[in-house]
Amino acid sequence: MTFAGSIEHHLERALWRVRSIDPKGIKPETDARAITDLIGMLERFAADLPPGDERTLLEGWCLSARYGFTIRHNIAHGVAMTLGSSLVYARNPRWHGEIRKREFGDFWADEPTLDLVRQAMAVLLRIVIQLSREEVSLKSVASPLALRALSTARSVLGEFASQDYNPSFEKY
Structure with missing residues (x-):
């Protein structure tokens, strides 16, 4: 996920800005926080x-980011395998009946899906x-164009992050 690190970097700075934090000479509360914590702060x-x-805009961005980082975690922490001709990542599988702290996640990584996720993460x-x-x-960021692009990104990322996603159903 090419954009994940950049999103984390800029999210920390966005939090400083909207919360009027001057980080010079201090260890800000955003330091070394998980992405879910940073998203929660913006929420x-x-x-x-x-x-x-x-x-x-901010609520939609946060929801979309949660979906996007679920996909990122499924890729980065998942076991890569092929099912038929599809590359699939399975995070926290329970193949031996074990109980896990973290939930299962998977991502079907065909080229069109990867392209849609890339475009949504770019938004x-x-x-x-x-x-x-x-x-x-903030008012100028929340333009009609940005809100439309974010709506599409939320739809794409939400679908592919969902455990109910069926790769044989083509929505896009």
Whole structure:
């Protein structure tokens, strides 16, 4: 997942910006936090915003990022195998009946699916880069174009992160 590290990097900076944190000379609370914690911090910030495009953008971004990082974790921590002609990653499989702390996850990595996920993660990256910039207002980031792109990204990432995803059903 090419964009995952960049998203994490810019998300930390976006949190500093929206929460008015000056990290110079301090160890910010965002340091060495798991991506799920960073997303949670942005979710809590968004929950305090009044209803509107800014809140919709941040809530949608956070949900999409959770889906995207589920896919990333399935790839990075999954066992690679082929089923038929498809490459599949299975994270935390229970092949021997064992009980695991973390839930099972899988990702069917055919080329069209990988391309859709790449495009959706690029949308998340573009938005979080804008959120991290001092000279860009949250209102301007929450443009109709960004909200539409985010809606598509959320749909794509949500479908491929879901355990109910059926690779034989072609939606896109």
